[in-house]
Structure formats: C-alpha cells, structure tokens
Amino acid sequence: MNVPLTDQADADARARAGLLFGLAAYGLWGVMPIYFKLLKAVPSIDIVAHRIVWSLVVLVFLATMAKAWGQIGAAVRSRKTLPILFVTSVLIGTNWLLYVYAINSGHILAGSLGYYLNPLANILLGRFILKERLTRLQWAAVAIAAAGIAVLAAGALGTLWISLTLCFSFATYGLLRKIVHVESLAGLAIETALLFPIALGWLLLGGSEGRPMFGLGGQETALLISAGVVSTVPLLCFTAAARRLAYSTVGMLQFIAPTLQFLLAVAIYDEPFTWAHGIAFGCIWTALALYLGAMIRDRRASQQRECDEMAEA
Template identity: 35%
Template sequence: MRKGIIYAVLTYLCWGLLPLYWRMFDTMSAMEVLSHRILWSFVFVAIIVIVAKRWKHMKAAVVDRKSKVAVILCSLLITCNWLIFIWAVNDNHVIETSLGYYMNPLISVLFAVVFLKERLYLGQWLAIILAGVGVLMLSIQYGHIPWISISLAVTFALYGLAKKMAKLDVLLGLTWETLIVFPISLFYLVFIHAQGTATLSTLSSSSLILLLLAGVATAMPLFWFAKATELLPLSMVGFIQYIAPTTSLLLAIFVFNESFTSGQLSSFILIWGALILYSITTFRTNKSTQQLKTVPS
C-alpha cells in the first residue's frame, strides 16, 4: 500500500504541476506544443515497447471492431483534452482547468449511470446536484458557461469511458493512442516549418530539451497511475486524485497571479463539498459491501 500511495501521489503531483511545464512554451501556439507532445510521446512509448519486445503484441491488442473504435475514440478525446489544457494554461485560465479536474470525477460518475447503467446512492446524487449548483454559480459570475472547465471534464470523462470499453494494456493503449494522431501531428509540424511559422528555432537550448522530454512528462505519470491502481483500492486512488487540481489551483493563485474572487471561492466550496460528500458516501458503500462479502453464508 505504501508503494501504491507513492505512485499515486507522484502521478497527481506531476499532473498538478503540468501548468508550470507548459507555461515554459507560451511563445508557441497550443497546436504546435500539442503536436510536439504527441510526436515525442509516441517516440518515447514506441522505444519502450520495442525494448520490452512487445511491438508484436500491438496488432493483437485491437483485434475486434469494438476495441478499434474505442482506441480511436480514446486517441481523439485525449488529443482534444490536451489541446484545451495547453491553450488554457498559456492563456491564463489555470483556475478554470483546476475546476475542470475537480468536476471530472462527478462527470465520470454521471456517465457511468447513463452509459453503463450503474446505480448511484442518495449521497452520490446529492453530490452531483451540489456540484451542478457550484458550476451554475460560476456561470452567472462569468456571464457565460465555464466551457474550458466543462470541456476538460467531459473529454477526460469520455476518455475514461472509452478506455473502459477498449480494455487495453496501459503501455500498448498509449502507444496506439499516440500512433493514431502521430501522422497528423508530424504533417502539421512539417507544414508550419515549410511556411516559416514554426517557433521551435526561437526556443533556448534548455527549453528545447524540455520540449523533447514532453513524451516522458506525458507517459511516466500514466505508468505510475497504472501501478497505483494495481496496488490501491480505487476509492483511495479517487481521493488522492484531488492533489492534481488543488496543486493547479494554488499555482494559478500564488504563482500565475490569476484573480480568485470571493464568488469563485463560494462556487469552489460547493464543489469541494460535493467531492467530500461523494467520497464519504462511496467509501461507506464500499466498506459495507466488503463487510457483506466477508460474512460467512
């Protein structure tokens, strides 16, 4: 369990600190940064797959139509999620990104009810309603729906749903996801280079090295996450995941100096309350289920 907690904390701390990483490339367009992220992520995971002698398993990982459709959906959804996140970070919307990842678990639960016909308890329904009120309050304050937060939450929740459908190995799944969009990214990078609009040459040596390490920054937390889910109960992983949006929120306020009003605080308190209520209800439900399973028949 100790190892699992270490893996989980490392995962969500890295994801929470990603705004610092992407902000180093704020002179580049979000599309150019995204293309490099996909390119170097594919290179990194492909090397690992080859070294691990698992490339021969790639084709066998997606044999039926369902898995092929699911992995294509995974690729498109995570690409959209990455693009929105990178753009939002470099356009000073880090608070909205943190809100999106606070909302994500509750959106995922809602999708599980709609698409997987899972049953929710009263406390879980109340948590979703409470979070909805928080988002509505934010929408009134902003004067518009917080589409960045909702887009991030929805794309990542749908990504998780597609992952569940695909049932792919973590390493092979990530390889397929980056492989599908790799040609588009490569074409885009070649195109902007030919047009003379690429900004890669303007980066300093240290920034260039960090950009090349985007594959490592993308893949390693996913591997740590996979290890954490193997070693820990899902309820504990779910609770630890709030490290990521909390870290991003603190960065937005104290490092990037984004405005955080009392109205926003009220909305966040509602959403935090919803997450606490959901976590407590889920924990108690899981505990009761485990106790029932241990009762001798």
C-alpha cells in the first residue's frame, strides 16, 4: 500500500529537481550573449576552443569532488555509450561554434529563432521517438507555437540556416543525452575530453589569427579562462533536467532562453523588434501557458485517480 505513495513522492521530487535544473540552464543561456559580446574581438572558433579547454579543467575538478571517475571509466569502457558520446561531442561542438558566431556577427535574433524552433523539435522527438503522449490541448499548444515561429522564419530567410542548424544540433544532442546511460557530469566530461585535443592543438598553433593563447591580457584573458565555468554550469543543469523530465516538457521550458535573448537583442544591442516578433511572442507564450496548464491538469487528475484507487482498496 505504501509503495505507490513512495514511488509517487520520489517521482514528484525528481520532477521538481528537474524543473529547477531546467530553469537554471535556460536562464543562464538566456543571458549568455552578454558574456560573448564582451569577447567580440576574438574569433568565434578561438572562443569555442577556449570553452572546450577550460571546460575540461572545470569538469576534472568537479568529477574529482563528486567522485565520478568510476562512472566516467564505466562509460568509456561501454561499447554502446562511448560511440553515442562521440556523436554528442560533435553536436555540442558544432552548436557552440555556430552560437558564438551568431552572437558576434550581429545575428542574436537568428540564434534566438533557432532556440525557438528547438522546443518544437524536442516535443516532436519526444512524441515520435520516445513515444511520449500529448493531449489535444498540448498538440494545440504546439500548433500555436509553430504558427508564431513560422511568422518569424518568414522574415529571416537569409539567416535561417543558422537557426535550423542550431535547432537540429541541440535537439539531437538533448535526445541522445536523454537515452544514453550516463550521468550528466560523467557524460559531459567525456564529450569535452574527446574535443580537447583538437581545441588545445588549435590554440597552441596560434588560433585563427596568430593570437596569444591566453588572449591579449587583462579582461580578455580573464573572460577566456572563465569560459569553462560559463559553458559547463548551464550544460550540466540541462542534462540533469533532461534525465528527470519528459523531453516534451524540457522543450517547453526552452522558450525561456530565446525570449531572454530576444529582449537582450532589442533592449541592449539595438536589433530591430518587428511586428513579426510581436506576433511570435504572443503565439509562443500562449502556447507555453496552454501546455503547462494541460500538464498541471493531467498531473492533478492522475493523483486524484491514484487516491481514489487507494481509497477503494
């Protein structure tokens, strides 16, 4: 009799933790353009190389503190896990490079559109690959969000390749990280280690413009070194959220990051906010309200059914 209650309590605690991790990840990603704009003078590929090198330093420290080396060793020895992590390392490296390029080439809105497309991709992957069920109201939310994004896409054909590549790379990354049997810290450490030799070699050879490995000193050096923390923390939060929440729910939470990026682009970096953006915002946040409302309603109905069944027993 007590087992269902215990299982439900564990599931609820896991879902709450996943929600907090998700909010932290997308909130941090939402304000990340501020950080990369401070490094505008550094070529994008050099910034990403520093992200990889310093991320590995941070991850080695975290893995030691968390005593995660056993998990890392088991994942490396697994014939199923390591090939998937190789693919995810390529996906996240591509995503990082294109995201930094979008920000520092004046295309924050194009990058934001990619992350607006991403939740829809997550929801559809969750439905058709992971067989997660959606109610009619949730399908309606998806359709409304898609309509808003279509309005944005129609006015951004010239940079749509940026948006689509960001969407595809990160949606696929999240899906693979959800299904692979490795904890977030161990998986990210392996991914970063796979990219590390290429990144370090690039920097030792002088990067794309023969720049000093640690930047030109002062603020630039400090920002490049801090790239490890800036890159690692939100990604760890994301992978922790993806393992605890339905993938479709992760998809809806992701609207937080591009919304913050839109606000930064318009309010701070003077990118134009058009009527298409206004329509898209209205559609997307209406969809978010519908989706979350349906999710809360279904959870309450499920809990009520369990209570009724226990009372009858």
